[in-house]
Amino acid sequence: MPTPPIYALVATDLDGTLLRRDDTVSPRSRAALARAAASGARHIVVTGRPVPGIRDLLARLEYRGPVVCGQGTQLYDAGAGQIIRAATLDRDLADTALGKIEAQVGPVFAAVDQDGTDGRTLIEPGYRMPHPALPAVRVGHREELWEAPIVKVLVRHPDLTDDALADAARAVVGDLATVTLSGPGTVELQPYGVDKGTGLALAAETLGVDPAATIAFGDMPNDLPMFRRSGHGVAMANAHPELKAAADEVTLTNEADGVAVVLERLFG
Numbered sequence: 001m002p003t004p005p006i007y008a009l010v011a012t013d014l015d016g017t018l019l020r021r022d023d024t025v026s027p028r029s030r031a032a033l034a035r036a037a038a039s040g041a042r043h044i045v046v047t048g049r050p051v052p053g054i055r056d057l058l059a060r061l062e063y064r065g066p067v068v069c070g071q072g073t074q075l076y077d078a079g080a081g082q083i084i085r086a087a088t089l090d091r092d093l094a095d096t097a098l099g100k101i102e103a104q105v106g107p108v109f110a111a112v113d114q115d116g117t118d119g120r121t122l123i124e125p126g127y128r129m130p131h132p133a134l135p136a137v138r139v140g141h142r143e144e145l146w147e148a149p150i151v152k153v154l155v156r157h158p159d160l161t162d163d164a165l166a167d168a169a170r171a172v173v174g175d176l177a178t179v180t181l182s183g184p185g186t187v188e189l190q191p192y193g194v195d196k197g198t199g200l201a202l203a204a205e206t207l208g209v210d211p212a213a214t215i216a217f218g219d220m221p222n223d224l225p226m227f228r229r230s231g232h233g234v235a236m237a238n239a240h241p242e243l244k245a246a247a248d249e250v251t252l253t254n255e256a257d258g259v260a261v262v263l264e265r266l267f268g
Contacts, residue, residue: 005040006266008213011068011200011226014047014057015131015183016219017236018259025061032260036267044068044203046196046216046226048182050113050151051076051083053121053134066206070113071180071190071222072199073151075206081117085202087191088115091146093176094153097189098142100172101155105165111136111154112145119148127156130185152190153177162187166221181240182222197225215266217251217259218243234262 010033012018018025033043046068047054054069054076064079075085094112102108109127114120121136122145123129129136139145145153157165166181169189173179177189204211216223216230219239224246227233235247236258244250251258 005036007041007215007231008209009044009204009207009211009215010036010041010263011044011046011214011216011230012259013218013220013223013226014045014049014054016238017217017223017254018045020255023057026257026260028257029260032257032263032267036263039267041267042207042209044200044207044214045078046072046200046203046218046223048180048186048188048196048222049134050074050119050121051117052119053113055081055117066203068196068199068203070151071178071182071188072195072197072202072225073190074115075199075202076117083117084206086115086151087194088149088151089153089177089189089191091150094150094189095142095146097169097173097176098153098155100176101169104172105157105160105168107158108165109156109158110142110145112150113152113154115149115151119151122147126158127154128185130183152188155187155189156185180222182220188222195225196222197229200226200229215262217262219254234259 050070058078067076073087111123111127123136166187169179180188201211211229212231214230215232216226217234219236221242233247235244238253
């Protein structure tokens with residue numbers, strides 16, 4: 001009878017974790033993931049990017065498994081090219097949340113990720129995309145952000161640090177939305193109670209696996225809920241201090257194949 005794998009699931013964030021700066025996965029990381037798969041472990045991508053911003057990348061990586069997208073708002077089947085489950089953010093609540101944030105910290109710049117496999121990222125005047133490779137459509141007024149169902153709102157402040165903006169937003173948004181810090185220049189609002197942890201749990205349920213049998217890799221505070229649902233959380237050396245403090249271990253940077261180093265140790 002074959003020996004079960006040490007972990008049934010390997011959950012990896014993308015930006016700052018599995019991906020290098022040029023949006024590629026190194027041969028060493030690919031080989032380590034293949035070795036884990038040969039041992040019986042499933043690989044799950046868990047990312048803040050929405051489905052439209054990830055499809056081409058997944059195709060280049062030849063990834064066909066389940067993907068938790070949009071900070072847990074979308075569960076996507078990369079092989080079938082279909083969204084299995086999606087949670088949208090009420091647009092009136094989103095507009096109200098932005099108003100509360102601006103009442104606290106002054107004017108902010110906003111963008112939204114629309115729902116669906118062909119949803120667009122809309123950005124209002126003054127908003128600058130944190131990741132230039134992600135496509136976006138600039139609109140003339142904030143009201144145009146709400147023209148179609150959305151999964152999340154991205155918020156930037158001209159002066160505050162990301163941590164300060166996230167803290168201020170959490171203090172005033174309450175149960176209107178979940179506030180997430182997911183990367184440099186990326187504070188986000190998604191449906192209340194939805195995060196990478198709930199997305200991982202849904203993906204694990206779909207696969208018939210206990211999420212506690214997961215080893216998870218990440219680099220930003222938005223990965224904290226995923227770590228809490230997992231059996232073992234690994235922060236990258238380039239990770240945010242808050243995630244490092246909560247991790248079970250810290251590996252090398254994404255540029256130095258930190259994911260591969262751990263998988264090689266565990267899966268030989």
